[in-house]
Amino acid sequence: MSDAPGNPVKGGKDGLVLDNSYNKKGEALMTVERLKKSFLFGVIINDRTTGQPLPEESYQQFLDTAISMMEHYLDISISPVRNFVEFKDYRVNDYAEWGYFYLNNFPVLSVKQLDLVYFRDQDGNPVSIQTIPNNWLRLQAHDGIVRMIPNARFPANLQISQSGAFFPEILRSPLVPHAWQFTYDYGFDPGCVPVLLNQAIGMIAASMALIVGGHLILGAGIAATSISLDGLQQSIQTTQSAENSGYSAVLKDYGDKLFGKTKDDPFAIMTILKNYYKGETMGII
Numbered sequence: 001m002s003d004a005p006g007n008p009v010k011g012g013k014d015g016l017v018l019d020n021s022y023n024k025k026g027e028a029l030m031t032v033e034r035l036k037k038s039f040l041f042g043v044i045i046n047d048r049t050t051g052q053p054l055p056e057e058s059y060q061q062f063l064d065t066a067i068s069m070m071e072h073y074l075d076i077s078i079s080p081v082r083n084f085v086e087f088k089d090y091r092v093n094d095y096a097e098w099g100y101f102y103l104n105n106f107p108v109l110s111v112k113q114l115d116l117v118y119f120r121d122q123d124g125n126p127v128s129i130q131t132i133p134n135n136w137l138r139l140q141a142h143d144g145i146v147r148m149i150p151n152a153r154f155p156a157n158l159q160i161s162q163s164g165a166f167f168p169e170i171l172r173s174p175l176v177p178h179a180w181q182f183t184y185d186y187g188f189d190p191g192c193v194p195v196l197l198n199q200a201i202g203m204i205a206a207s208m209a210l211i212v213g214g215h216l217i218l219g220a221g222i223a224a225t226s227i228s229l230d231g232l233q234q235s236i237q238t239t240q241s242a243e244n245s246g247y248s249a250v251l252k253d254y255g256d257k258l259f260g261k262t263k264d265d266p267f268a269i270m271t272i273l274k275n276y277y278k279g280e281t282m283g284i285i
Contacts, residue, residue, distance in 0.1 A: 008110035008185075009146075011139030026192040029067075029078070030201045032059040039206035043247075045213035059209060066204035070197065073270070074277045077105055078197070080187035083112070087126075090179035099148025101180070106144030109185035111137055114148075117181045126181055144186070200269050203254045214246030 036059070045054040067078050086104055094100040114137060117126035138147040188194075260268030 007134060008112045009134050009137045009139045010110045011108065011141030025195060026188075027195055027198060028191050029188075029193045030063060030198050030205070032056060032063060035059060035063060035202055035205055035209075039202045040209060043210070043213055045209065045216060048216055054209070054212065058212070059205070062205040062208040063201070065208065066201045069204060070201055070273075074273060076107065076277055077187040078193065078201075080109065080185065080189060081105070082185050084184055084186060086182045086184070087117075087178035088180040088182065090173075090176035092174045099146075101146040101148075101182070103144035103146060103182065103184065103186075105184075105186040106142065107186060107188065108139060108141045108144050109187065109189060111139055111146060111182060111184045113181075113183040114146075115181040115183075116179060118176065118179055126178075128181070146182075196269060197273060200258060200273060203258055203269075207251055207254050210247040210251055214248065214251075216246075 046052065047054075071078055084105065088101055111134070113134070114132040115126075115128035116130040116132070117128050119127040119129060121127055132148065136148050136150055138149055140146070258269050259265075260271060265271065
């Protein structure tokens, strides 16, 4: 029988329904064009001296920064990463519990291959001594949990002891560092970014743009201006001051939606996302 790993292993989305026509839950990642239409509609950010608009590269930088901020805050990957290689220790207790593995990166798009890599070559690179059939693997894609359930499709060179234990020469120790090598894809597929996550990215990126735009309404540090000529007078007042920018009201509104009006606001977008992707954490001493 072939030792090939087979097709990549994919798991359920745990409630993230992407084909519900009545309630859209996944969409394309935020773009500069959509950022301007949805969060900066009617806002023109120009240099008052040269008349030049804020470059497209700046908007893209705001978006890239917002995406990176969300990835660090939630400890997930938003942009898809392909063929990532990760090593896991062999632990006898986890192995006895159907080969329990908890991958470092998620959501997981698919697990492509799992190898047992006890040996290393002369350059220190891992050498696969056994590729686990992919139909042994069970993936919980949302939080990166993988289980290993052996079945009738055994690899031809699988080592089995008289008691039925797999790889007895290697896995008889309670711990083998970096014995397992996972190759997998993670992040969100194009068109499958959760709507609420995209909303947070747009608000954060728009806030960065509005801070720059607020300084350029009348010029950096200028709160008001007036012109008087032959009895005619024109004056312009803005919300800009030593402590506020020209778009401070909008920035405050975005801040309230993202982080809440109070410390424990349950409807704050960042709180909802944090609870959904990370939940409660517990440490045992």
